[in-house]
Amino acid sequence: MNKFGLIGFFVALFCCFSCSNEYKILEPVESISLTADSSVKVIGETIVFSVTTNSGTNITEEATIFVNNTLIDGNTFTGSETGDLMIKAEYLGVESAPITIRFHDGSETNFIKRVLIEDYTGTWCGNCPRVNHAVELAYAQTDKIVTVGIHRSSSNPADANYDPFNFDTSELEAIVNISGYPRALLNRMTRWTPLEQNNITQVINLTQGENPKLGLAMTTSIDGSTLNLETNVKFSKNFSNIKLVIYVLENGLIYDQVNYTNFYTGPGTISNFQHNHVLRACLTPLLGESIANSNSGLGQTYTKTISVPVPSNIANLNNIEFVAFIVDENNKSINVRKAGVGENQDFEEL
Structure with a gap:
């Protein structure tokens, strides 16, 4: 194979590998929203968080969540003490508005009256x-x-x-x-x-x-x-x-x-x-x-x-x-x- 043929071979090989890769184009995110399945829980109970973009895309798995500015693992948190907690989420440098979650000892729970x-x-x-x-x-x-x-x-x-x-x-x-x-x-x-x-x-x-x-x-x-x-x-x-x-x-x-x-x-x-x-x-x-x-x-x-x-x-x-x-x-x-x-x-x- 001459020099030009060898160069052509490598160019074709490069193009082949280049075309086989898929690149995901990320949509611009203007804002994100953090929600919880409850705003009040009893000590020992678990709260589940969800994060979505301004377009409604669920990004819970990709986002990071902080409780009182401390990063947590995943999107759940179990309270061990009474009091209010400040929760926020971040994604690609965009930060959610904070939400407040309260854990209590059970004394704030009421039941339907029949x-x-x-x-x-x-x-x-x-x-x-x-x-x-x-x-x-x-x-x-x-x-x-x-x-x-x-x-x-x-x-x-x-x-x-x-x-x-x-x-x-x-x-x-x-x-x-x-x-x-x-x-x-x-x-x-x-x-x-x-x-x-x-x-x-x-x-x-x-x-x-x-x-x-x-x-x-x-x-x-x-x-x-x-x-x-x-x-x-x-x-x-x-x-x-x-x-x-x-x-x-x-x-x-x-x-x-x-x-x-x-x-x-x-x-x-x-x-x-x-x-x-x-x-x-x-x-x-x-x-x-x-x-x-x-x-x-x-x-x-x-x-x-x-x-x-x-x-x-x-x-x-x-x-x-x-x-x-x-x-x-x-x-x-x-x-x-x-x-x-x-x-x-x-x-x-x-």
Whole structure:
């Protein structure tokens, strides 16, 4: 090969390698934005950061992130002390506006506030549809209601006050100490003033105001003929002398309802009336199972796990509901939560 051929060979080889390389032309970045998945976290929890350019391109992996001017590894940070932290990001010499993240000891956490309605009723009770109607009116204004239908009074079909869904709550009724039916109790110990349909605000008001410092979350399932329930209670302050109550309810139960009111079909008997939220079993003592003071402190989570046979009085497994609530030393409900079958709930933190 002559000199010119050799030169041509190397020129061609250079061009070949040059053409095989790909060069990425970076778009000009005028500004970048730093965001976090939360601005407030409890000590020990992790915050996740994201960084984007002014054009919306996600550059989290390429950017560098600083916490109080100290470079961190990656885009997550777990706080170990209380206080405010200043966070910023940098990319190709462009710096984001700083954001502030606060870590606290758990005492700033609040939970959604729900009101418990325990409706003492009966299929034989002609005035009881009045409360059922009032509950429907309350639900039309808020979803922060948990209703339990406690059917009374006799399980003997020969009795005039026979109710096929009768559930013995004598122990609880002795504490409530209010005679006659219907009667509806709010948060277990406060009478819903009759005529209930004229006092809906009494219910709504109990969902307002200061939020509770404890919340509940349930994980539920049915495995064959076994009910599985895990109830978790999280505390954002110290509690003492509290108890946990867990109910099993059933919806869609059909039975004639005596009616003295003008609601629904009016006075007479309502054929094939649908009874919902009917109490079928209590998985704890009726007045509650004590939670030790050592397990109900700030930042703690108490867990109660139950696996029991499906109650024999359940007609349809698909219509089961669970209700869990915490009562104080005066038997007043502090907060309440309901769940269907197959739920895996998170705490309703605010």
